[in-house]
Amino acid sequence: MKINLLSILALGILLIACKKETERFVNEKPEETRFTKVTLIERLDEPMELEVLRDGKILFIERKGKIRLLEPESGIVKEVGFLPVYYEAEDGLLGLAKDPDFYNNQWIYLYYSPEGEESINRLSRFTLVDEIMDMASEKVMLEIPQFRGCCHSGGSIEFDSQGNLYLSLGDDTTPFESDNFNPIDERPGRPENVDAQRSSSNSKDLRGAILRITPQEDGTYTIPEGNLFPEGIADTRPEIYVMGNRNPFRISVDPKNGYLYWGEVGPDAQFDSLGRGPRGYDEVNQAKEAGFFGWPYFVGDNKAYWYYDFEKQESTSQFDPQAPVNYSPNNTGIKILPPAQEAMIWYPYADSEDFPMLGSGGRNAMAGPVYYHDLFPFSEVKFPKYYSGKLFIYDWMRNWIFTVSFDENGDYAGIEEFLPETRFKKIIDMQFGPDGSLYTLEYGTYWSAQNDDSGIYKIEFNPGNRQPIAKAQASKNQGAVPLQVAFNSEGSLDFDGDNLEFEWDFYGDGVYISKEANPVFNFERPGTFNTILTVRDPEGLNSQAVLPITVGNEPPVIRFDWEGNKSFYWGKPTKSYRVMVEDLEDGSLDNAGIAAKDVLVTWDFLKEGFDKVLSSEGHQQTESTTQLLGQNLTVKSGCNACHGEENASVGPSYKEVALEYETDPNASDLLLQKVTLGGGGVWGERLMPSHAHLPESDIVLMVDYILSLSPNAALHQKNRLEIEGELKLDQHKDQGTYILTASYRDKGANGIAPILRREELVLRHPLVLAADADYFEGTAKANFRDSRLVKFTENESYIGLDSIDLTQIENLILSIDPNRRTGWLEVRLGSPQGLMVGRTQLLSNELRPKNAQGKWFDIKIPLEPTEQKDNIYLVFQTETGVDIWNSFLLNTIYFDGK
The missing domain is CATH 1.10.760.10 (Cytochrome c-like domain)
Structure with missing residues (x-):
């Protein structure tokens, strides 16, 4: 009995410790090191969507028609079904979702482009029987016309907590016939896919919309209340929940409040155009209720396009987001449309003025899930409460994930990057699994290709003891035989501060082993060997680093x-x-x-x-x-x-x-x-x-x-x-x-x-911008008076330049502005604490030379003769302090040589 009581007491202490550890991350953002990205499978063939099942197995689809099932523990993946599909352009097997009652009925829903002459895409339900898809069980629910060979098919499927199915559909319109602005070419005789008014802003067309339907047991569907057009309204389709979309490629539904989110892949115009409209933006949208979201008349926060007559090549007037109308001869629906809703987040190719944290470059916005901590009560690896209620969004091109926070009304409140140091390769779908871990499906580098860097990954959170990190370096990795190599484990660490054990396996075969942290070893035979460093913490968690060593050929x-x-x-x-x-x-x-x-x-x-x-x-x-x-x-x-x-x-x-x-x-x-x-x-x-x-x-x-x-x-x-x-x-x-x-x-x-x-x-060139330096500490870079400059924001802050030859250089000439601060700059070699070879006088605004033009003035620093190549550092010293308003400023450095 005493042993049992002691065991119970120890368990209670452990649970209390774990609870305290976990409770840290309610308002405190966890460090990135508490997340581990685990590879489950790689080298997939154009993966599109996934479903994580409660037993840990993962159902996923590939664009060319395969439905596959992964068993993560064994790594075995099997083909559970195949659909012959048309997979040119952006078509193929595009969408997957399991039924809300999947564990009883084994139903899955697929959105795909059937092979054959008919240009349609299809939403169907299938039944899995012993983990094999029964082809005869297909229930065709919807068929949607699609102009094959071009663009914007959409195809994402999601269910809400009420059993409603959402399906996203692109505008099925080419972006290349309208100078990358809004495609509204109404000329007779033109191909049908040059006018998005026939689809996205057509209330009688399902394309360019996100549908909401309620599947029934017999394979049909009903219309839930609250869609954009109630049943029975002339010239409308009741399936439409939101319309005015260009390419809503990935969608999600908040499991608690039912809000719909989607990433909208936007047009490609690079610049605003008077008479045509705004440059292109990608969007992340929120719909708390049904609505019209603007395309092809508006983009972003309702930036308006112009009506452009393609025949006359003339513009007449801008569209009005409060009273949009669709007078296109290709429109078969109503003419007067609901007011346009603004995007929640929008960003162009260039740096965004409204959301600068999202960066610049190629863009493909997508919406991931909303996380709730209490939906995973029995998991040890679920995400912490810090992320509860936040939306995860991602960009296929930029390879980032951000989380979006909301206020008490469910409105946008802020955004921050998630795992900025973690490498992703074009995430195309993500989902929180039953264990509260985030599963990512990554497409890989190249579009329309089987990529070696594609795969399924699992991101786990660890509130307790973390796996150590092994880092290994070698003095040489190539050379003639015999080859003496000095190894070191510098950089290996344990985030919890535990003492680590080291083990080196030099030939990678378990024969020659060293327990030293930094051993030296002689390779006596030629060959290519994988030297393995294993680091292990006191609880037995370990990680490895591998160094390939090639012996037998000395590099030139x-x-x-x-x-x-x-x-x-x-x-x-x-x-x-x-x-x-x-x-x-x-x-x-x-x-x-x-x-x-x-x-x-x-x-x-x-x-x-x-x-x-x-x-x-x-x-x-x-x-x-x-x-x-x-x-x-x-x-x-x-x-x-x-x-x-x-x-x-x-x-x-x-x-x-x-x-x-x-x-x-x-x-x-x-x-x-x-x-x-x-x-x-x-x-x-x-x-x-x-x-x-x-x-x-x-x-x-x-x-x-x-x-x-x-x-x-x-x-x-x-x-x-x-x-x-x-x-x-x-x-x-x-x-x-x-x-x-x-x-x-x-x-x-x-x-x-x-x-x-x-x-x-x-x-x-010897004139170097301080903002182009290689190393920065305690400084900030800013645009200021048409210059890119460096602000020294604290005492002993510095910038550094890598590998500079000081031969024949007699002076440094600095363009500076003390900006109401007093201090001096030191020139040091090798490190910020290295040999000082020059320094300025004490500098302040009062000592500025009389011939200084504007606020910048030049200070010459004579250098001690130096015939070597080394890193150089400019170290700021002050005895009067620095604050964010009064910083010592450096604009340029001129290396004055013979």
């Missing part, structure tokens, strides 16, 4: 013989250079072991400035810096959603484009125009939207990268050089960056594959 070493400073240029000098390459196994350029023709030397000039170079750091596989920049920009711009480097997706692969234009001397200009303006015709009927929102300089780099993928591109590179010679730095005007690049791929050795190495010499 590339150096430049270059006169003068290796960071900056002054004037327009001519410089001599020589490339030197040495390889332990191959020899060197000097002894003819390496042929000059095998060393690729290129010379690039980027007129945009040094900041474009930064994204190329750390890469070893591409031989031209401009190619690297272009490759990175295709990813950042979202182009990889429709194109792969090797594989075609919506559009052709980049290599196919390179081959198509390989012999065309005007290829660069043609592709620049094509990407900027959009268009089609070369690769079929699919049209590419305009990318005029991107800087022309970025598009030029992207085009250069694409054209470089031709197999013969390297043979006639216009910027290829000999291994030694002279370079004239004469292409710049006020700014710009020169890049000398040398690369060599060795011949391999001891069965180890060849290794590519590249070395760069980057010369930048």
Whole structure:
């Protein structure tokens, strides 16, 4: 009995501790480290929607027609059904939902595009029998006409807590015939899919609407009360709950109050146009009750389009959101429409003035679930109360998740990012499972492709002991045999402060083991080995980090013989250079072991400035810096959603484009125009939207990268050089960056594959914006008086510049404004506490030089002679304090050299 009482007491203490731990996260936002993203399955083929079942199994669909069931514990996935579907353009198997009484009747609902000549999409109910879909059980509930081969099918299915089914339908209208503004082309003889007034604002058409119906046992449906048009109203469809939608691709329903949410994928216009209307916006919408949400007459917060006569190419007047009318000859419904409702959240391609936290770039807004903590009473991994009542929204292109908070009236109250450090790959559906964890279905990088980075993932919350994090580094990861490597576990940590145990498995086979945190090991045989670091906390939780070590081939070493400073240029000098390459196994350029023709030397000039170079750091596989920049920009711009480097997706692969234009001397200009303006015709009927929102300089780099993928591109590179010679730095005007690049791929050795190495010499203009520094601490960046500047907001705050050659640099000239503060700046090497090589006098507004123009004035800092390349830091020191209104300001840094 005593043992049992002790056990009960211990259990009670544990439960109290857990409760206190959990109660921390009612008003306090939990750290991101308390969430774990767990991979359940990957490499899916265009996944679309999922349903998490109460036994943990996951039902999901793929666009080409498969219905699949995943058993997470075993990792086994089986095909439970297949529908032959038309899956071109945006059609296919699009929507999935289980019946509210699924565990008794085994009914599921699918929205799909049946294969065949008939251009329709269909909502049907099917029955699962022993986890296999009975094809004969199909009950067709709705069939909706769809203009195949184009755009905006929608297809998301959700149930509310009252048993009503919601189905989202796109406007079935091409965006490419109206200059990316509102498609309202009423000209006779035109294709039907150029006028969204026939669908989205047509009360007798189900497209461009979100329907609400109540399924019945016999496969029919009834109309619930409260839809937009009651039954019996002439020229209306009673199924419509909300209308005036463009492409409501993902929807959700609040399980408690029944509010409907959806992400609206918006049009592509880059700029506002007088006479046409606003630029494009994506939206996140809330409907507390039925309503008209504006398309194609309004977007965002009811920004109004103009009535545009496509025949005369003239505009007459703007539409009125309080009294919208649909006089299109293609409209079969009522003419006078309900007042337009504003979006809850809206954002364009560019930075949003209203919701700046949402960023910029490609956009595809989607609505996820509303979370309620009390719906999961028995789960240990459910989300905390902090998120209760909040809506989860996400963007397919931008790869973020935000949560939306509401006030006591259910109105928008605020927004904050969820897990900003976690990587997502185009979430296409999400759902809270029965355990209160968030399940994400991720489509992967490329549209219309089977992506290796697609999958289903589970995000769990941990209020208690957290799994440690293993971090491993090696002094070398490649080299000749024998290879001595110093390993370290720096960065490994336990978020709960526990002492960790370390275990290194050097060959990855469990034979050579070390328990040291930072061991040294000699690899005595050639091969590629996975060295494994395991870290373990006192409760047995562990994590691993794997370091591939390749033994048997020493990487080549590339150096430049270059006169003068290796960071900056002054004037327009001519410089001599020589490339030197040495390889332990191959020899060197000097002894003819390496042929000059095998060393690729290129010379690039980027007129945009040094900041474009930064994204190329750390890469070893591409031989031209401009190619690297272009490759990175295709990813950042979202182009990889429709194109792969090797594989075609919506559009052709980049290599196919390179081959198509390989012999065309005007290829660069043609592709620049094509990407900027959009268009089609070369690769079929699919049209590419305009990318005029991107800087022309970025598009030029992207085009250069694409054209470089031709197999013969390297043979006639216009910027290829000999291994030694002279370079004239004469292409710049006020700014710009020169890049000398040398690369060599060795011949391999001891069965180890060849290794590519590249070395760069980057010369930048000596006038550097402080806001373009590499390191910031205790500072803020702001736009101020037409300048981008740095505010030093506390004593000993600093900025840092990476790897600066101070050879021949005698002074730094700083453009500053003390802004009613008194202080000084110190120049230090290596770290903010490193060797001081210069400092300003005590600076204040009273000491400003008499010839200062405006508020900025220049201060010269003489530097001690330094013949080395190092990180430099500008450290602010003050004895008078700093506040948010009176900050010490730094605009530019000029490296004054010989």
